[in-house]
Amino acid sequence: MLQTYAERLLANTLKDLVRRGTLDVTLPDGRRMNFGDGTAPRAAIRFTDTRAVLALLMDPDLRLGELFMDERLVVDEGSIYDVLELLLRDADAVRPGAAVRMLDTMRMAIRRFLQNNRPGRARANVAHHYDLDDRLYALFLDDQRQYSCAYFEHPGQDLESAQRAKQRHIAAKLLLEPGHRVLDIGCGWGGLTRYLVEVAGAGHATGITLSEEQLKGARELAARAGHPQAYDYRLEDYRATPGRFDRIVSVGMFEHVGVGYHDAFFRKCHDLLTDDGVMLLHFIGNSDVPDFNNPWIEKYIFPGGHIPSLSEFTPAIERSGLVVTDIEVLRLHYASTLRIWRDRFLARRAEAVALYDERFARMWEYYLSMSETAFRYQDIAIFQVQLARRQESVPLTRDYVGEREAGLREAEARLGLMSSGT
Amino acid sequence: MLQTYAERLLANTLKDLVRRGTLDVTLPDGRRMNFGDGTAPRAAIRFTDTRAVLALLMDPDLRLGELFMDERLVVDEGSIYDVLELLLRDADAVRPGAAVRMLDTMRMAIRRFLQNNRPGRARANVAHHYDLDDRLYALFLDDQRQYSCAYFEHPGQDLESAQRAKQRHIAAKLLLEPGHRVLDIGCGWGGLTRYLVEVAGAGHATGITLSEEQLKGARELAARAGHPQAYDYRLEDYRATPGRFDRIVSVGMFEHVGVGYHDAFFRKCHDLLTDDGVMLLHFIGNSDVPDFNNPWIEKYIFPGGHIPSLSEFTPAIERSGLVVTDIEVLRLHYASTLRIWRDRFLARRAEAVALYDERFARMWEYYLSMSETAFRYQDIAIFQVQLARRQESVPLTRDYVGEREAGLREAEARLGLMSSGT
Numbered sequence: 001m002l003q004t005y006a007e008r009l010l011a012n013t014l015k016d017l018v019r020r021g022t023l024d025v026t027l028p029d030g031r032r033m034n035f036g037d038g039t040a041p042r043a044a045i046r047f048t049d050t051r052a053v054l055a056l057l058m059d060p061d062l063r064l065g066e067l068f069m070d071e072r073l074v075v076d077e078g079s080i081y082d083v084l085e086l087l088l089r090d091a092d093a094v095r096p097g098a099a100v101r102m103l104d105t106m107r108m109a110i111r112r113f114l115q116n117n118r119p120g121r122a123r124a125n126v127a128h129h130y131d132l133d134d135r136l137y138a139l140f141l142d143d144q145r146q147y148s149c150a151y152f153e154h155p156g157q158d159l160e161s162a163q164r165a166k167q168r169h170i171a172a173k174l175l176l177e178p179g180h181r182v183l184d185i186g187c188g189w190g191g192l193t194r195y196l197v198e199v200a201g202a203g204h205a206t207g208i209t210l211s212e213e214q215l216k217g218a219r220e221l222a223a224r225a226g227h228p229q230a231y232d233y234r235l236e237d238y239r240a241t242p243g244r245f246d247r248i249v250s251v252g253m254f255e256h257v258g259v260g261y262h263d264a265f266f267r268k269c270h271d272l273l274t275d276d277g278v279m280l281l282h283f284i285g286n287s288d289v290p291d292f293n294n295p296w297i298e299k300y301i302f303p304g305g306h307i308p309s310l311s312e313f314t315p316a317i318e319r320s321g322l323v324v325t326d327i328e329v330l331r332l333h334y335a336s337t338l339r340i341w342r343d344r345f346l347a348r349r350a351e352a353v354a355l356y357d358e359r360f361a362r363m364w365e366y367y368l369s370m371s372e373t374a375f376r377y378q379d380i381a382i383f384q385v386q387l388a389r390r391q392e393s394v395p396l397t398r399d400y401v402g403e404r405e406a407g408l409r410e411a412e413a414r415l416g417l418m419s420s421g422t
Numbered sequence: 423m424l425q426t427y428a429e430r431l432l433a434n435t436l437k438d439l440v441r442r443g444t445l446d447v448t449l450p451d452g453r454r455m456n457f458g459d460g461t462a463p464r465a466a467i468r469f470t471d472t473r474a475v476l477a478l479l480m481d482p483d484l485r486l487g488e489l490f491m492d493e494r495l496v497v498d499e500g501s502i503y504d505v506l507e508l509l510l511r512d513a514d515a516v517r518p519g520a521a522v523r524m525l526d527t528m529r530m531a532i533r534r535f536l537q538n539n540r541p542g543r544a545r546a547n548v549a550h551h552y553d554l555d556d557r558l559y560a561l562f563l564d565d566q567r568q569y570s571c572a573y574f575e576h577p578g579q580d581l582e583s584a585q586r587a588k589q590r591h592i593a594a595k596l597l598l599e600p601g602h603r604v605l606d607i608g609c610g611w612g613g614l615t616r617y618l619v620e621v622a623g624a625g626h627a628t629g630i631t632l633s634e635e636q637l638k639g640a641r642e643l644a645a646r647a648g649h650p651q652a653y654d655y656r657l658e659d660y661r662a663t664p665g666r667f668d669r670i671v672s673v674g675m676f677e678h679v680g681v682g683y684h685d686a687f688f689r690k691c692h693d694l695l696t697d698d699g700v701m702l703l704h705f706i707g708n709s710d711v712p713d714f715n716n717p718w719i720e721k722y723i724f725p726g727g728h729i730p731s732l733s734e735f736t737p738a739i740e741r742s743g744l745v746v747t748d749i750e751v752l753r754l755h756y757a758s759t760l761r762i763w764r765d766r767f768l769a770r771r772a773e774a775v776a777l778y779d780e781r782f783a784r785m786w787e788y789y790l791s792m793s794e795t796a797f798r799y800q801d802i803a804i805f806q807v808q809l810a811r812r813q814e815s816v817p818l819t820r821d822y823v824g825e826r827e828a829g830l831r832e833a834e835a836r837l838g839l840m841s842s843g844t
Contacts, residue, residue, distance in 0.1 A: 153819060287745040287813065289737075310736035310746060315711075318731055323709040323801055327749035328820065331813040379745055379813065391709065391753040391801065397575060398750065402824060 006053050013057075019090045024077070028053070036086065043078030043086060065296035065366045069359050080362075081342070081369035088377045119237045123210045125256065125304040130188075130211035133355050136364075140344040144191035145217065148252035148282070149334040149382045159340045162333075164417070167195040170249060172404035173280050173326070173386055175394065179203035180246040183272060185238050186210075186253025190218030190231070196249070197230045199411050206245070208236040239264065244274050254283035254313075256305050262313055266320035269387070276393045278386065279322070285309065285383035287329070294370070301367050307380060322387045325394040330382035335375035342368040428475050435479075441512045446499070449475070458508065465500030465508055487718035487788045491781050503764065503791035510799045541659045545632050547678065547726040552610075552633035555777050558786075562766040566613035567639065570674035570704070571756040571804045581762045584755075586834070589617040592671060594826035595702050595748070595808055597816065601625035602668040605694060607660050608632075608675025612640030612653070618671070619652045621833050628667070630658040661686065666696050676705035676735075678727050684735055688742035691809070698815045700808065701744070707731065707805035709751070716792070723789050729802060744809045747816040752804035757797035764790040 011033055014023065018035040024044035025033045047053050052072040055063045067073035068080055075083060130147075141147055142163045150162035151169050170192065176182070178201040184193050187207030196202040209215050215235050222231040248269055257265045269279055286309040293306055310327075317324055345352065345368060352361045374380040388394055433455055436445065440457040446466040447455045469475050474494040477485045489495035490502055497505060552569075563569055564585045572584035573591050592614065598604070600623040606615050609629025618624040631637050637657050644653040670691055679687045691701055708731040715728055732749075739746055767774065767790060774783045796802040810816055 151819070153821075287740070289740045309740055311733065311740055314732040314736055318709070318711045318733055323751075324732060324749075325751050325753065327746075327751075329745075329747050329749075329813075330818070331747065331816070332818055381813065391751075391803065394753070396752070396754055397573070398820070399575075399824070402821070 003050055006050070006057055009057055010053060014087075017088075017091055018086050021086045021089075023083070023086045026076070041078060041082045041085060043082040044076040045083055046074045046076050048072045048074065059295070062295040062299065065300065065363070065370065068366050069362045071362075079369070080366055081372065084369050084373045085377070088373045091377070119239060121304060122237060122256070125302070126210035127212075128303055129301060130209075131213045134213055134217060136352060136355055139348045139351055140341040140368075144194075145189035146191045147188055149284075149330065150337045151330065152333055152336050159337070162337070163191075164412070167192055167199075168405050168408045168412075169401070170251070170280055170282065170384075171196055171200040171408055172401045173384065174200075174247050174249060175278050175400070175404075176200045176202055176247060182206070182247045182249065183241065183245040184208070185241075185248065185250040185269075186256075187218060187233065188214050188252070190214075190221055190233060192249065192251060193218075193231060194222065194225050198226050199408060199415060199417070201411075202230070202247070204230050204232070206241075206243075207231065207233045208238065208241060209233070210235065210237065239268055241268075241272060243272070244277075245272055246274050246277055248273055248277065248279040249282075250280075251282040252284070254281055255307055256302065258304060258306050259308065259312060262308070262316035263319060266316045266322055270320045270322050270389065273322075273389055275389055278325075278388050278393055281383075281385045281387065283308075283383060283385075284334070285313075285329075285381055287379040287381055294374075296370070297367070300363055310383075313385075317385075317387065322389060323391050324385060325388050325391065326384075326386040326398065328384040330384060332375060332381075334380075334382055335372050338368050338372040338375065342372065425472055428472070428479060431479055432475060436509075439510075439513055440508050443508045443511075445505070445508045448498070463500060463504045463507060465504040466498040467505055468496045468498055470494045470496065481717070484717040484721065487722065487785070487792065490788050491784045493784075501791070502788055503794065506791055506795045507799070510795045513799070541661060543726060544659060544678070547724070548632035549634075550725055551723060552631075553635045556635055556639060558774060558777055561770045561773055562763040562790075566616075567611035568613045569610055571706075571752065572759045573752065574755055574758050581759070584759070585613075586617075586839070589614055589621075590827050590830045590834075591823070592673070592702055592704065592806075593618055593622040593830055594823045595806065596622075596669045596671060597700050597822070597826075598622045598624055598669060604628070604669045604671065605663065605667040606630070607663075607670065607672040607691075608678075609640060609655065610636050610674070612636075612643055612655060614671065614673060615640075615653060616644065616647050620648050621830060621837060621839070623833075624652070624669070626652050626654070628663075628665075629653065629655045630660065630663060631655070632657065632659065660690060663690075663694060665694070666699075667694055668696050668699055670695055670699065670701040671704075672702075673704040674706070676703055677729055678724065680726060680728050681730065681734060684730070684738035685741060688738045688744055692742045692744050692811065695744075695811055697811055700747075700810050700815055703805075703807045703809065705730075705805060705807075706756070707735075707751075707803055709801040709803055716796075718792070719789070722785055732805075735807075739807075739809065744811060745813050746807060747810050747813065748806075748808040748820065750806040752806060754797060754803075756802075756804055757794050760790050760794040760797065764794065 007027065014025065014035045020037055021040060022036040022038050022042040025035070026044070026046040027033070028047050028050050049072060052067050056067060056073070064073070137145060137147060142160045144163060146163045146166070149166070150159060151166035152162045153165050176196060180202050182193070182196050182202045182205045184205060184207045187193055187209050190207055193205035193207045197205050207218055209218070212235060215233055218233045222228055222233065225231070254265070273279060284307050286307045288309065290309045290312050298305070342365065345364060349361055352364060386394065429449065436447065436457045442459055442461060444456070444458040444460055444464040447457070448466070448468040449455070450469050450472050471494060474489050478489060478495070486495070559567060559569060564582045566585060568585045568588070571588070572581060573588035574584045575587050598618060602624050604615070604618050604624045604627045606627060606629045609615055609631050612629055615627035615629045619627050629640055631640070634657060637655055640655045644650055644655065647653070676687070695701060706729050708729045710731065712731045712734050720727070764787065767786060771783055774786060808816065
């Protein structure tokens with residue numbers, strides 16, 4: 001009885017979602033159902049037990065990934081990416097039922113408590129993901145270990161070159177002058193700080209991170225750079241950073257701040273910036289109404305994180321005393337980045353299994369796949385927000401961005417930096 | 423007793439505000455007070471009666487302009503612009519008292535009622551300002567009658583050339599293709615629609631306005647343009663416009679919509695736009711926390727208007743189904759525009775007096791002066807917000823803006839358009 005009801009609910013939901021392309025579903029007893037219009041892409045999934053079907057229906061955002069990790073939902077044809085694409089590509093056209101919407105409202109109300117990112121918790125959240133084995137990241141990231149969205153100047157650009165273009169684009173918007181002191185909040189393995197010092201002429205770069213693995217890597221790489229004395233990397237929470245800086249940059253860190261700490265973050269940045277300082281904030285943003293994080297991502301990948309909408313982070317900026325001088329919305333660049341990361345990861349999947357295990361490798365494939373579909377089909381994008389204390393600290397037109405990029409390209413050539421980013 | 427108290431309050435307030443520069447104040451009985459550090463700029467004002475001093479203290483935002491209009495506050499040295507600059511340049515450093523802040527909170531709460539811009543009221547509000555004698559606007563606007571912020575590509579650029587650059591910049595961001603159907607909401611005298619058709623190759627332009635004077639002007643100018651059949655100008659509220667358009671543009675109109683109608687505005691624009699449509703919204707925005715309009719501007723210049731902060735208009739966009747694809751913050755361009763308008767107006771002030779009267783000419787000088795100081799010292803700026811229904815309707819990098827501007831510049835040269843904009 002329950003089984004029959006569950007099958008009918010599954011069939012109705014998949015019929016609504018899969019409008020283009022083809023999805024074949026095999027039930028635990030071997031019976032098969034077909035969805036879609038028979039065209040490509042095509043994928044086939046199989047449930048190993050009836051409780052897996054029920055679990056998926058109860059909480060699809062969390063359970064789809066878990067069932068895939070546990071091999072209770074097996075992909076027999078195509079990939080888990082194809083399955084996600086089939087489910088999400090036209091999902092915007094499907095209106096959620098009243099029960100789903102009520103549950104969403106309740107979850108929105110409590111998310112400030114879920115994102116209680118006081119310093120100790122923030123540290124634990126970061127360690128959860130970024131302190132994974134360095135060899136794992138080496139499997140799919142570029143040679144500068146840039147674990148953030150690349151900037152594709154033209155379709156088909158290779159990852160190393162697009163990551164170099166990202167550094168160049170950010171450096172141009174930072175309006176760096178020789179000798180400037182720069183702070184990088186969430187510096188990762190230090191790739192951007194090295195570019196700002198070696199290519200763009202910054203006098204000193206302070207990089208802070210909460211990941212011990214990244215700190216170690218950043219220090220090692222800076223020791224081999226042209227100006228090793230120009231770097232200071234520290235295991236430090238942004239709230240504890242002293243001093244003032246001519247320029248502040250933060251790439252892929254603001255997503256971990258949490259809604260309840262937006263005010264603290266921007267006020268602290270305001271205080272860290274010199275009077276004529278400029279700041280560039282690069283993070284994953286939501287172009288739709290505010291939403292809570294995907295529960296699977298929250299549980300397995302980024303605990304405590306939040307992808308903010310424009311309406312969520314702009315009030316805190318206005319209250320901070322900083323002024324927004326520009327907002328670029330980089331759409332689809334992260335989808336392209338994730339596609340390359342996933343291809344590289346799957347090509348070296350056996351090494352990931354050797355480092356961890358099969359279940360971890362499936363988790364990682366699911367993470368890269370679902371993130372790509374979010375950027376492609378769910379109005380998730382990169383926001384590059386430029387900020388200043390004084391509106392006159394930034395030129396009156398945006399022409400300087402292209403002009404400075406041309407200058408930086410020349411500097412890269414003089415230093416013998418290849419577009420491959422070595 | 424009251425007089426003594428008022429004089430002391432005036433002295434304390436001016437001492438706080440005027441930190442750099444020099445302001446001399448002559449009281450009604452001839453006694454004089456000095457403020458500032460003795461450097462330039464220098465201005466001298468005189469109160470004609472004691473009640474003028476009291477009125478200014480009770481409600482400075484409203485009364486300063488009124489007292490100047492009524493010659494109860496007379497500027498004996500310098501200009502009313504100099505006085506405003508001396509009062510506002512460092513005002514951010516002065517913290518308002520508790521009573522002022524409480525009053526502000528109350529006024530914020532009731533502003534939705536003040537901005538009750540239902541269609542009939544919106545029409546009356548527009549007529550109040552834009553239906554003034556066409557000859558008045560001819561005194562200070564460029565030859566294309568562009569009553570909005572110019573785009574200064576370099577310092578010292580002349581107004582005609584900077585207004586042409588504004589049209590070019592907007593046309594580039596609109597990503598116009600030959601034959602496109604364009605809607606201009608708040609089309610003014612039609613200068614932008616003529617550029618989009620004659621230079622940028624739009625197939626048809628619909629311009630709507632609530633000003634009968636502007637409608638008449640736009641129709642006359644289009645009749646003399648290269649493709650008179652390509653224009654349709656109508657006296658129409660945006661809420662009543664039928665059809666769908668490939669491109670929507672709106673320059674200097676959104677300030678008149680009012681906070682309570684942001685949702686209606688963006689939902690209507692969403693419905694008016696084709697699936698792969700692009701929209702460019704250009705308006706005066708506030709880079710600070712939300713504020714109510716200046717009461718003098720509300721009473722004498724723009725009833726029902728509101729200058730929105732990022733945190734005020736972004737929620738309505740997110741709810742509308744449109745996505746933000748870019749936000750440019752044009753700082754100080756309007757200050758430069760207003761400076762030129764004021765210089766031109768004052769050079770032909772006698773003609774304005776002949777059209778209206780002395781008090782009107784003083785009102786207009788105050789309006790241009792205080793608007794300039796708002797852009798220069800109070801974090802007011804132009805926001806150019808680009809919107810689309812689908813994120814892939816806009817190129818992945820902003821390089822296209824400069825490329826398209828270069829192409830439009832060539833088209834202007836082919837058509838023999840001078841940088842003077844004739």
